[in-house]
Amino acid sequence: MSTQSLAPASSKKPEDAQFTAYVVDDASREIIDQVARELVIPRASIRKGSIRTAIDALGQQRSPKILIVDLSNSELPLSDVNELAEVCEPGVTVIAIGDRNDVGLFRELLNSGVSDYLVKPLSTALVQRSLLATVDGEARARQTNRLGRLVATVGTRGGVGTTMLATSLAWTIANDRRRRVALLDLDLQFGSVALALDLEPTHGLREALENAGRIDSLYIDRTMARYSDTLFVLSAEEEIGDAVDIDPRALELLVSELRNKYHYLIADLPEPMSPMAQGIVQNATHLVLVTDLSLAGMRDTLRISQAALQANASCQLTVVVNRAGEHRAGEIAVAEFEKAIARPIDVIVPFDPKTVAAAMNVGRPVSRDRGRVATAIGRVADRLTGTTSKRDGGLLGRMLQRKG
Ligand SMILES: Nc1ncnc2c1ncn2[C@@H]1O[C@H](COP(=O)(O)OP(=O)(O)OP(=O)(O)O)[C@@H](O)[C@H]1O
Ligand SMILES: [Mg+2]
CATH class of the missing domain: 3.40.50.300 (P-loop containing nucleotide triphosphate hydrolases)
Structure with a gap:
């Protein structure tokens, strides 16, 4: 188990979510939940739903700092990701998960500002590595992510x-x-x-x-x-x-x-x-x-x-x-x-x-x-x-x- 933590150095407003995941299947949900607990991520929220659920929800509320979305049911993953970027605050780090093992898709998702794409079945090691990389590479990610x-x-x-x-x-x-x-x-x-x-x-x-x-x-x-x-x-x-x-x-x-x-x-x-x-x-x-x-x-x-x-x-x-x-x-x-x-x-x-x-x-x-x-x-x-x-x-x- 990693001793690293994603807890922020400075205190943040209690109601701001730090980490939200929208995941279609229970197996992936359990893995992400376990990693969130191991990394002691404050105010983590792991919900059932696809990227469409995320788009609907984030159009109505403040964005978390880190967001995981599930592209498994998505017929047009790139256009969904672009739609998500429209409703999200610009500085959010987005990790996508999905069931298509496709290098072309992976590359296009990165070009759209997604920081990582993980193919199912997920493992705790895979999710943990990806989450920690977003923190290490936050400055870099912010440059490639959309800024307002x-x-x-x-x-x-x-x-x-x-x-x-x-x-x-x-x-x-x-x-x-x-x-x-x-x-x-x-x-x-x-x-x-x-x-x-x-x-x-x-x-x-x-x-x-x-x-x-x-x-x-x-x-x-x-x-x-x-x-x-x-x-x-x-x-x-x-x-x-x-x-x-x-x-x-x-x-x-x-x-x-x-x-x-x-x-x-x-x-x-x-x-x-x-x-x-x-x-x-x-x-x-x-x-x-x-x-x-x-x-x-x-x-x-x-x-x-x-x-x-x-x-x-x-x-x-x-x-x-x-x-x-x-x-x-x-x-x-x-x-x-x-x-x-x-x-x-x-x-x-x-x-x-x-x-x-x-x-x-x-x-x-x-x-x-x-x-x-x-x-x-x-x-x-x-x-x-x-x-x-x-x-x-x-x-x-x-x-x-x-x-x-
Ligand atoms: N299109 C317009 N038609 C009529 N009046 C206008 C129009 N645009 C601005 N005004 C009027 O001109 C005045 C100056 O407008 P405003 O304060 O926006 O200018 P400003 O360039 O920001 O000025 P300042 O240099 O004081 O910051 C205001 O009284 C405003 O009501
Ligand atoms: Mg003025």
Whole structure:
């Protein structure tokens, strides 16, 4: 019997499951149960069921750290595994078991982010080795596993509507697309994300960003404000004039913890070129750059997008024009703007003070009210979630939509 233990070094929230297995047959269930007891895995739960049972259950609840699923009854194991990845939190380690001894399947499962595939009949030695390997290789596994997407939202200047967009985008992805979303307001003094969602600013974000040692999953859970079962917010309201001494390692650690637990981490960045914003942009999977149709907006869309892509070439850029139509006569024409920035504008959000003010002034995400602003924000969400929108009719479509 091994003397090694999978018990975590730090204390975790009691209700968070550490290990869950969904297993079809009793013989495999008994083996896994025995190994879980031998390894003293806390809060282990071994249930009867297939991968479909796991998909149904995990769509409704928090994911464990380690999950075993049974592919024995699965006709399309790869598509089931991908469906499972959709409902699971990104940082979960998944071990699959099954009755097909097939090297091709094994390889494809590993490519899909599964950390191991065990063929039945199981033995305690086999299961134990696999479980211990997930712990030893946790850092490596986390890199190959899916991490949540990191979306940096920046404006070419203040007041352009970055926070309106970040909050509505977060709400749309969390509510309409049913993904777990964390929204991080990195303007620690003047940030208005919490106001825009009618939440109290949380305490502890500054402390976390100043002391990497404070950050662990329990601390983050306690520091986040809950908007809904899929949307959580980290923000602050620090004293004006207080110097905040951000530790770059703390920011990195915070981001990686959040990306393990949420499908999307959306960061509202106050200053595109501050060291903190740079730290986010360098690791971002997506950059949403918000501008108006002004001359300064045009110049800075080009400058910020060039700097961002230089720092992080693999980042997907989305250029959003907001408040379009506010100064009809004074605005730069879309074609001229696009020529100057040497790329298309991806989404145009119309100026709609009635809808936007009505929502923002009472702390409601603008997208909840549907309408033209929500439709445009839905298109930004399409780009971030990878779904294509039939409504995007190219330049003409976007211009018509702007007028409509
Ligand atoms: N599409 C829009 N139509 C009408 N009003 C808008 C629109 N987008 C934003 N606004 C308004 O513009 C103001 C600024 O919006 P927001 O706070 O989102 O901008 P910001 O770029 O985050 O500003 P800050 O630089 O202060 O962080 C708000 O009063 C908001 O109601
Ligand atoms: Mg803002």
